[in-house]
Amino acid sequence: MTSVAGPIPRRERARAATVDEIKATALELMHEQGTTDVRFTDIARVMGMTPPALYRYFADRDELLVALITDAYNDLGDAVAAARDAVDEEDIRGRWIAAAGAYRQWALREPQQFSLIFGLPVPGFVAPQEGPTTEAASRALSQLAAMFADASRRGRLDPPLVRTVPDSLRDCVAEEQKFSDIAPESFQAMLHAWASLHGITSLEAYGHLDWMDPEARDALFLGQVRLAAQTAGLPADRDAAATEVDPAAVPGT
């Protein structure tokens, strides 16, 4: 999209490549060490550079973290959107389950990035309230919301199990014109579904379900997600709608 603006800024591509390599190396190290801690020294060593060289690309550790957090938001949003869009638009519940599965798989695959987004700020790092992260922050939620909005527009949303919406919450929703396509009670149901998904995901990602077999964790997750779908009024596909919520009937995540 920016390729027209100039004669392919040559120098900048090398720079961008280095920036990407730094971020990739940082993620790699976080992955190896299992923490969100990154030492500039280590990144530099892996990249065959000396630590001060990194300051050409990031003013300090915080700036690198901000970049990583922004990327993480985008990654998660993309993963969720891709999984969702891979399922037939008519299969409302199938889309939700696919999106939820992507959310989970991403978290399990990249617990550090998940932690960057959904955990406490990294030690010594003050979250920039006004910054590039804020904009990207709602992307994952937006992907879920878009799904509800689509379904709503098609008239495929059933009333959720919780039909009453307290005034305070209703007012809040009204202010978010981005979600104006969704009825307040469905918006509330979406938040409930998201929280439910997020809860099972973070418990698993942080090892609090390690006492269960992997298959049991799969089953628990599917049950949770299908339960959320049902209570949120996401209609089951014709095939699956016959019985009660039944995680075992769904193919593995």
Add this chain to the structure above:
Amino acid sequence: MTSVAGPIPRRERARAATVDEIKATALELMHEQGTTDVRFTDIARVMGMTPPALYRYFADRDELLVALITDAYNDLGDAVAAARDAVDEEDIRGRWIAAAGAYRQWALREPQQFSLIFGLPVPGFVAPQEGPTTEAASRALSQLAAMFADASRRGRLDPPLVRTVPDSLRDCVAEEQKFSDIAPESFQAMLHAWASLHGITSLEAYGHLDWMDPEARDALFLGQVRLAAQTAGLPADRDAAATEVDPAAVPGT
């Protein structure tokens, strides 16, 4: 309880007091700075000591963190248990809501401790798989489980919305003799409820619901928790049972 064992070990009490002061100071600093990072230097300065003195009490920063994590587990478990037991045993759903509210309030009050338990290991800190934390780790969950077990023993558990339990999950539950009082489907429902509670709690504790008014957050939480209760088969109290799930009808958390 140990006061009989000896002539009141004088010296050890001062030591225990210092240990407590160190932990309290660490928490205070974490609270001030909003991170789970603790600098030995700062703790020492606040306490009017030099940093090396702390090594008389904790071998290193990790050991202090382990102690803090253990305390956090116990604190949370105690808070949940206390809130639960403050409600009439007959009011099954009321006990759940009280316990859930305590879980949430504790997390909001002590986000750093919450993060210590439910987040990624702190940078440079390797979670001791075999250690004092493991034992205390399941206490919060145990408190919730105890509630379900009580209700089950009294025959006050309704069948949950999700009645099918995949074999893999069923096998898992069977191995946990601690939970033998609970039917597998109710155990599954309890995990679903816990995940749901944990999700809404951690989203809020980490600021991902900051775009909502505080009252709206209260309402959303109550809706989530009551929804979880309903789907898990926790019977509503007579008074509240009349209508649909209605968060607005419940007094503020």
Add this chain to the structure above:
DNA sequence: TCAGCCGAGTTACGTTGCTTCACTAAAGCG
């Protein structure tokens, strides 16, 4: 072509925090 610019990267350095070690001093105990 070449003089100069620009930016990547380096070495050297100051600072801070973790941790060890050797030592002091005070409190308990026989």
Add this chain to the structure above:
DNA sequence: CGCTTTAGTGAAGCAACGTAACTCGGCTGA
């Protein structure tokens, strides 16, 4: 009263962050 035990200190090593001054190589414009 003298021994032991232990809290605490100062000095020092080490590692990581971050700054500053310098080098080097490629690009650019007259």
